[in-house]
Amino acid sequence: MISVQHVSKTFRSGGTVTAALQDVSLEVAEGEIFGVIGQSGAGKSTLIRAVNLLERPDSGTVTVDGDELTALAPAELRRARRKIGMVFQHFNLLAGRTVRGNVELGLEIIGVDGEQRRRRALEILDLVGLDDKAGAYPAELSGGQKQRVGIARALAGNPKVLLSDEATSALDPETTRSILDLVKKINTDLGLTVLLITHEMDVVKRICDSAALIEGGRIVEQGRIVSLISTAGSRLAHELFPLGDAPSLPGDTVIDITFSGGSADRPVIAQLARTYGLDVSILGAAIETIGGNQAGRTRLALPGSPAGNARPIEDLRSQGMLVEIVGE
Numbered sequence: 001m002i003s004v005q006h007v008s009k010t011f012r013s014g015g016t017v018t019a020a021l022q023d024v025s026l027e028v029a030e031g032e033i034f035g036v037i038g039q040s041g042a043g044k045s046t047l048i049r050a051v052n053l054l055e056r057p058d059s060g061t062v063t064v065d066g067d068e069l070t071a072l073a074p075a076e077l078r079r080a081r082r083k084i085g086m087v088f089q090h091f092n093l094l095a096g097r098t099v100r101g102n103v104e105l106g107l108e109i110i111g112v113d114g115e116q117r118r119r120r121a122l123e124i125l126d127l128v129g130l131d132d133k134a135g136a137y138p139a140e141l142s143g144g145q146k147q148r149v150g151i152a153r154a155l156a157g158n159p160k161v162l163l164s165d166e167a168t169s170a171l172d173p174e175t176t177r178s179i180l181d182l183v184k185k186i187n188t189d190l191g192l193t194v195l196l197i198t199h200e201m202d203v204v205k206r207i208c209d210s211a212a213l214i215e216g217g218r219i220v221e222q223g224r225i226v227s228l229i230s231t232a233g234s235r236l237a238h239e240l241f242p243l244g245d246a247p248s249l250p251g252d253t254v255i256d257i258t259f260s261g262g263s264a265d266r267p268v269i270a271q272l273a274r275t276y277g278l279d280v281s282i283l284g285a286a287i288e289t290i291g292g293n294q295a296g297r298t299r300l301a302l303p304g305s306p307a308g309n310a311r312p313i314e315d316l317r318s319q320g321m322l323v324e325i326v327g328e
């Protein structure tokens, strides 16, 4: 649904040259929620703004729902952009317009008639749980309610794609969860494809099907979360299940076992201890529900060297678990 291919963008201001995006490629499948995570200055905003050409790349192509935006003339680009809704960190609502007026804005610009606009705005406000606030002004709303208006405004024109630029960064944790749940509901109910940027792993954990890690303007890793979890050395997987640095335990083998799907429910550690007569110590564990499934990472110390523990480690791997030796 969204294809970004070899996109680069360099800013020049004063004597400073910043390569904000360097040969970035991303594929977002129809109907998925794709999260781009990175630290401040990594290039997230530039990337999401490049997807609807608010920021035109210096090179590379951006295709959304079959339209290669980077190849379109201005009038065609305006039409193609109607398939893309966007929500912003600071909501960007017009203070002088009511909630309904804000939601109707995009429809007004493209010439939808008054009654139709009103009906559509009320329908969408109902969807985001704000039907009782249609006549209120932004100043009378909480942050979470303002973001619901932002989402309603983005959805009013029936887009196929929703871009979310740090939509929950200005909200407290509980409101963040409710907004993320709303984004998930919209994704499920309307089949909307969502591309979001965030600096918070919790956002990725809660709603994303796929994720990419961006650093210094480059994508260093991307994929479906379920695949990343079982990829040895995946940095995203490590950040999803943080266990910290592995301790050095002379005489022991320290392993991280990543569980996902069915293996999360099996008494793996007890079995290991029983089958091999091992005195297993649990050093840490991080368990999450990702995409509705339990997944996680457990750090264990097994007595003896890695060579001496080859059989139990192989046994775990043959059961479909990812086992990484992280210390000895």
Ligand SMILES: Nc1ncnc2c1ncn2[C@@H]1O[C@H](COP(=O)(O)OP(=O)(O)OP(=O)(O)O)[C@@H](O)[C@H]1O
Pocket (backbone or CB within 6 Å): 011, 012, 013, 018, 019, 020, 038, 039, 040, 041, 042, 043, 044, 045, 046, 047, 199
């Ligand atoms: N209009 C601009 N002019 C000059 N430099 C810019 C411009 N926009 C972004 N940059 C620079 O490009 C780099 C990437 O910025 P960007 O805003 O995309 O990062 P980000 O990951 O979204 O960061 P944050 O999370 O802090 O918003 C930064 O070094 C930034 O200073």
